[in-house]
Amino acid sequence: MLVVDDEPQMTIIIEYALQTQGFTVLTASDGATALNLLRTHAVDLVVLDVMMPAMDGITLCGRIRSRSDVPVMLLTALSQHDDVIVGLENGADDYVTKPFHPREVALRAQALVRRHRRGSGAVxxxxxxxxxxxxxxxxxxxxxxxxxxxxxxxxxxxxxxxxxxxxxxxxxxxxxxxxxxxxxxxxxxxxxxxxxxxxxxxxxxxxxxxxxxxxxxxxxxxxxxxxxxxxxxxxxxxxxx
Known part of the structure; x- marks a missing residue:
């Protein structure tokens, strides 16, 4: 999995929550680094903060979706409902609003990965x-x-x-x-x-x-x-x- 967030403390919290569920986690603090990691690593899910400098999460989500069907989960503040809508329209699969419980992120991540794998079926x-x-x-x-x-x-x-x-x-x-x-x-x-x-x-x-x-x-x-x-x-x- 790939966690993209410019706040180091938030990244550590999410990384630990995902690791407790058995996931191997990569991290990035900006969109350019995230895209480079996606080119060189196979990941099951991207957990992506909406508010980031240089390349915001909505733009990064669109860039990811243009080249991959990997599930994307957005992290947003309660006041960012408009961003959530735009993100979903640009291919995001789920979202979690801050503040959140780390275990909620981990359980939603598991559900997204299961659903994505199940979706690869017959014609x-x-x-x-x-x-x-x-x-x-x-x-x-x-x-x-x-x-x-x-x-x-x-x-x-x-x-x-x-x-x-x-x-x-x-x-x-x-x-x-x-x-x-x-x-x-x-x-x-x-x-x-x-x-x-x-x-x-x-x-x-x-x-x-x-x-x-x-x-x-x-x-x-x-x-x-x-x-x-x-x-x-x-x-x-x-x-x-």
Whole structure:
């Protein structure tokens, strides 16, 4: 695990709490050092303070997420709810507010690592949608979906619960790992909107996420379509020659 915090005393507390749970811990006091460690070491989780000089935790979280799906836990003050929302939208998986009990951080860390390892499973198919959790890739017909990490997690969760409505609280808990969050409903709504827009860019993509008024969101359990050339994937107009 990697702990990133510019306060040495806080780093020592978190490091000890994680070590008591059997984790090997690396530490960094700034974003540049953290990125270098991530290039040279395989880690199961990054515990990241939001308020840091030079490169703040939100920026670092985005940098990490652009190159890795390693789980990220944010450490924030109670007054930093807006930062938490931005962090979750940029791919953070969980957050803990200060002051906190060190054992809470360790237990949340264990849960995140377990969930991340469990998420590396079999390929899922819904209609013409194919999701591969191992390679973190998704295609709709012959169209590859270029999804940020959180949108991919959202798509994967909806596909794994296809046919079952998911409330925004369900999604906040399962996708973002947050039981409660100020503004959480808006976080979920905006992420669903972005994901739906990306799906709609491919033929037939608008059929994959439904909004159920007063209930939540649903991916219908569409029958898997046979592979092959789909007319919707063919370019418009007569063929050349």
């Amino acid at each position: 899922m198919r819904v209609g013409r949608l194919v999701i591969d959790p191992v390679t973190q890739s998704a295609t709709l017909g012959r169209h590859r979906l270029d999804l940020p990490f959180t949108e991919f997690k959202l798509l994967t969760h909806l596909a794994s619960r296809r046919g079952v409505p998911q409330s925004w609280r369900d999604l906040l808990r399962e996708v973002w790992g947050a039981a409660d969050l100020l503004g959480g409903r808006d976080v979920v709504k905006s992420t669903v909107y972005r994901l739906r827009s990306r799906l709609a860019g491919a033929p037939g993509g608008s059929a994959y996420i439904h909004t159920l008024r007063g209930v939540g969101y649903l991916m219908p359990d569409l029958p898997v379509e046979a592979r092959g050339v789909d007319p919707a994937d063919e370019p418009d107009g007569p063929s050349a020659g």
